Amino acid sequence: MTPALLAVAALLGLVLGSLANVVIVRVPQGGSLLRPASACPRCGASVRARDNVPVVSWLALRGRCRDCGERISARYPLVELASAGLFVAVAARFGLAWALPAYWLFAWTLLCLTAIDLEHYRIPNRLTYPLTPALGALLVAAALLAGEPGVAVRAVLGGVAAAGLLLGLALISPRGMGLGDVKLAAFLGLGLGYLGWAHVALGLFAAFVLGGVLAIVLLALGLRDRQGQIPFGPWLAAGALVSVLAGQPIIAAYLGVMGLR
Ligand SMILES: [Zn+2]
Structure with missing residues (x-):
């Protein structure tokens, strides 16, 4: 891993972060994603x-x-910075x-879906339908190029x-989870399955731990009632990214503690 690769990753992440803002x-x-060109919503x-x-x-x-001094949301530069950070971390x-x-596509897609789910409480088919087969094709190609067809399976x-x-x-619990989450799980299961079954288990487990802890804290603070919606997609995305980026040391430590290694 060279500094040049990380620099390329940061630049690519910033540029595709701009695209993520348009998508979000x-x-x-x-x-349409192409037209009209970006314009100020006020003037x-x-x-x-x-x-x-x-x-x-x-x-x-x-x-x-x-032109008119209208505030531009800080979400725009934050999404671009998050995209650059994810691209560097993946590289x-x-x-x-x-x-x-x-895995660049993996992280970029999860960033877009998280921002959309937090605002609109849904995971659009318009992203999961094309991007899940695209991720699958990239992963299968990577496994075959690396001479590991079993990894593709x-x-x-x-x-x-x-x-x-x-x-x-x-x-079992239709209120807590939607079909959007199921489609998101197919997407992340591909990326985690490529790395191994332990990564699949860790990604899903981390999502439930992160999401469950937050839900309990919000309930305890009275900030949300039991009917209050907390989208689950962002936790699935966070758990998957933890598993991809830090799964190896976490799984090794777990196996060590259990005496399995
Ligand atoms: Zn303006």
Whole structure:
């Protein structure tokens, strides 16, 4: 893993972070990703190229429209920074491996879906339907190029198993979980299954721990009642990223404590 690879990852992450912002705003509205060009929602002035540089432009404009002074949400630079951070973390984790593009797509998709689920309480099919087969194709190609066809099979089975588990939970408790979560589980099961069954188990377990702890804290503080919706998608995404980025040391430590290694 070289500094050059990490620099490329940071730049790619910033640029695709800008794309993520477009996806996060327009996919829930059902609009086109290509047109119209980005414009200020208040005065309608289109965003100039020099004002469209990730993070830098938002800071230079101090978070306001150049034409009318309307506030521009801090979510835009935050999503771009998060994207850059994820791309660097994934590059540091995998190095120059065949699977690197697949896990860049994995992290980028989870970032988009998390932002959309937090705001709209849904996981759009418009993202999961094309991106799940795209991730599967990248992972199968990576496994075959690495000469490990068994890994490709395990990735697909990981997607099926994770989706099956969440489908079972959605049938038992339809209020807590939606079909969007089931489709998201298929997506992350692919990425976790490629790494191994322990990563699938850790990713799902971490999601329930993270989501459950937060739900208990919010209930205890009286911030949410039992009917209050807490989207589960962001926890699935967080658990999956923990498993991908830190799964190896966590699983090794667990096996060590259990005396299995
Ligand atoms: Zn404006």
